[in-house]
Amino acid sequence: MKNAILGVETSCDETALALYDGQNLEQVVLTQTLHEQYGGVVPEVASRIHLEMLPPLFHELCDRVGWNPARLDSTQIQGIAYTHGPGLLGALLMGATFAKTLGWALRIPTLGIHHLEGHLAAPQLAPNPPPYPHLALLVSGGHTQLIAVRAFGAYEILGESIDDAAGEAFDKTAKLLDLPYPGGALLSQLALNGDPHRFPLSKPLMGKPGLDFSFSGLKTQIRQVIERQGPDLSAAIKADLAASFEYTVVETLLGKIKRALDVFPCDDLVLSGGVAANQRLRHSAQQFMASRGGKAYFPPIPLCTDNAAMIAYAGWIRMTGSQPEQDPTVEIKVYARLPLLASQ
Numbered sequence: 001m002k003n004a005i006l007g008v009e010t011s012c013d014e015t016a017l018a019l020y021d022g023q024n025l026e027q028v029v030l031t032q033t034l035h036e037q038y039g040g041v042v043p044e045v046a047s048r049i050h051l052e053m054l055p056p057l058f059h060e061l062c063d064r065v066g067w068n069p070a071r072l073d074s075t076q077i078q079g080i081a082y083t084h085g086p087g088l089l090g091a092l093l094m095g096a097t098f099a100k101t102l103g104w105a106l107r108i109p110t111l112g113i114h115h116l117e118g119h120l121a122a123p124q125l126a127p128n129p130p131p132y133p134h135l136a137l138l139v140s141g142g143h144t145q146l147i148a149v150r151a152f153g154a155y156e157i158l159g160e161s162i163d164d165a166a167g168e169a170f171d172k173t174a175k176l177l178d179l180p181y182p183g184g185a186l187l188s189q190l191a192l193n194g195d196p197h198r199f200p201l202s203k204p205l206m207g208k209p210g211l212d213f214s215f216s217g218l219k220t221q222i223r224q225v226i227e228r229q230g231p232d233l234s235a236a237i238k239a240d241l242a243a244s245f246e247y248t249v250v251e252t253l254l255g256k257i258k259r260a261l262d263v264f265p266c267d268d269l270v271l272s273g274g275v276a277a278n279q280r281l282r283h284s285a286q287q288f289m290a291s292r293g294g295k296a297y298f299p300p301i302p303l304c305t306d307n308a309a310m311i312a313y314a315g316w317i318r319m320t321g322s323q324p325e326q327d328p329t330v331e332i333k334v335y336a337r338l339p340l341l342a343s344q
Ligand code: KG4
Pocket: 012, 139, 140, 141, 142, 143, 166, 167, 168, 170, 171, 182, 183, 184, 185, 188, 273, 274, 275, 276, 277, 278, 279, 304, 305, 306
């Protein structure tokens, strides 16, 4: 590892650091489990864990590549890219402060990166990266967006969720099925043994034109089924509910992808964000794109959910290109809300 970009990701409940030098990647990700007992992410707790864990994680990362963290120079790390939004303000501040301080101490440039640009770039770290332009479906705990990606950094949002994000709907439905937070991945495991057609659910907004999504009604439909079934749901009913929910979300996402390809015709589809780890979604998207003579691309599974490798990659492109970008100020600026295009 030489002339690497250090990536720092702390927008929510993953404390993550990564090194990327254009070829080699090394990363550490700590998923904060303390939030489970509260049934959701507690912002203040998230910030505190970022604060405590960033230094030891940085030491671990240095260990992995054989560096002494007390004797670093710019031939090892040439710049630091950190997530500056959107996300939890306090959590973002911890990563930004860490990045800016280390950058100042090592006298190397720093740059804030849009979290969603990171997710969009994550499939570029797969063995078979997607070409540009492509249509991207970003499905995470906080976002559900269809994006025309003309090139790295050239994005146009075609549609997005008007209420809950897809991952949020997975997590809320998982909670209704008594699964611990965040239940998305557990729900999809449960769905493996279920019948996706046992409980027909209506597909949100599919009857209306447009590319926006709405998932909060789906969760309500599940709640109503549960109320009709009465308390003490059997394991079989829970599995059928999980499968019916997952099937409906995937079919809805595919329906909108199909419409988006009418307005932004292309052969390549990228899925990214936490929900892109979902096997039914991956499989269905692959089949759908193949049926049109196209192809679907995904990040490697560990790079679907929040990580710093995607931030280091986006930082690498922005900081080492023909017009290298950096933030020369010592100000620490983070943004709870940040439109994707504002980062350009
Ligand atoms: O991208 P991410 O780590 O966080 C945000 O930036 O929001 O995505 C986390 C979301 C959670 O809602 C989680 O339940 C969901 O991704 N998720 C899944 C799966 N794995 C993670 N949802 C469905 N199926 C999965 N296999």
